[in-house]
Amino acid sequence: MARDAGITTIDTGYGERPRFCAAYLVEHAGRAAFIDCGSNDSVPRLLAALEARGLAREAVDWLVLTHVHLDHAGGAGTLMRELPNARLVVHPRGARHMIDPSKLAAGAAAVYGEAEFARHYGTLLPVPASRVVEAPDGHVVDLAGRPLLCADTPGHARHHIAVWDATSRSWFSGDIFGLAYPELATAQGAFVVPTTSPVQFDPDEMRASVRRLLAEQPLAVYLTHYGRVDEVARLGADLIEQVDAMVALARGCDGGSDRHARLVDALTAFYVERARRHGVVDAAAVVPRLLALDIELNAQGLEVWLDRARS
Structure with missing residues (x-):
């Protein structure tokens, strides 16, 4: 785990590949939020990150999902059962899939096959509707006085948000700012690649979303795939x-x-x-x-x- 500005990067272990998929723990004034959570198999790693930081599970107020693709959100129901005070924040288009994940499960099983789906994702657990908060564009999550702004950022998926942390002047970008695996970084910096999705990719929306992130002149972007990247203006243009x-x-x-x-x-x-x-x-x-x-x-x-x- 790596940490800066009250932000801990957690390798979720998704796909049994190191430094492939990240979730983030954000701390402020003794309270905490997770941003993305990986799959069911990732939950012990997230809980271990809390313990390593000396935080009780009751200290977690929020689980914020950038979108409901299963490498980001597959473990949400399982994790929420371990966090008694947390509420789940998600794009309005994704909320129903967290409350009733049966369509997500059926779609993924159709793509991967039942056996592979079971191996990678297990059983997707529902989140009670009373614990789900829909986050339209501009919604602010209050983490003990640390605002986390949710920005509607389609292009990869229509149910995608990026999260602006003004305290660190950083974005949590989910998949809208591409992927940059550490193994491909060189002396020239990170090597970034856009990531489409099989059903909702839109190039005009993706370019507009990237430009929206750049407009804040962020110091860094925290990618789900994988970790913190700097040189944000160069990467966005790329x-x-x-x-x-x-x-x-x-x-x-x-x-x-x-x-x-x-x-x-x-x-x-x-x-x-x-x-x-x-x-x-x-x-x-x-x-x-x-x-x-x-x-x-x-x-x-x-x-x-x-x-x-x-x-």
Whole structure:
């Protein structure tokens, strides 16, 4: 665990891969909030982080979810059962899925298969409606006098919020500010990649959301995938440039029964070349190994967007 400005970075252990998925513990005046929570298997790590900081479970006032994709929110029901005073904060579009997660579970099981879903996520537990707070754009979570502003930030998902912490002048970005795995960082800094979602990616909304985060001139952004990044202006410009390039690649690959395979190959080559220029050693081998799942999901997201744009 790493800590600064009252913020502790917790490796949730999601996917059995280190430094892949983070949750955050924010402390102020003896009270606490979690931002994102990983899956059910992540809950012991979050509770251990509380214990390490000398905080009782009763000291947690909030669990704030950036969105309800299961690597961010799959453990919410289980965690909330351990936090007697906490309320769960989520985008209005995501609230019903926390109160009744059956559709989330069914959708994920359809994608991964029942056995894989059970292995990665277990049983999704509901959160009582009385403990769920909907957070429209501009909603402020009061953490013992430390305001956490919820900003509607679509582009990755329509039920996505980013959380502005004025105390640290930092954003908790969920997936809207991309991913930057530590293994791809070099002397040039973090290496960032946009992350689409298979059904709700929208490039115009993603660019607008990134610009919204940049407008606050943040000192740092805390990514779920993974950890704190600085040089925010450079990374934001890089993300916008990549969204433009990814859209162009998708349009160039559109059509034909092999569209998906061609797009995966085109995205892989694109990220490898960017990583090589960024100074990643042996980028041709490292990028496909580290980004294989993300490339697959980005290709799916771009294809769904192409098909939707035509309809």
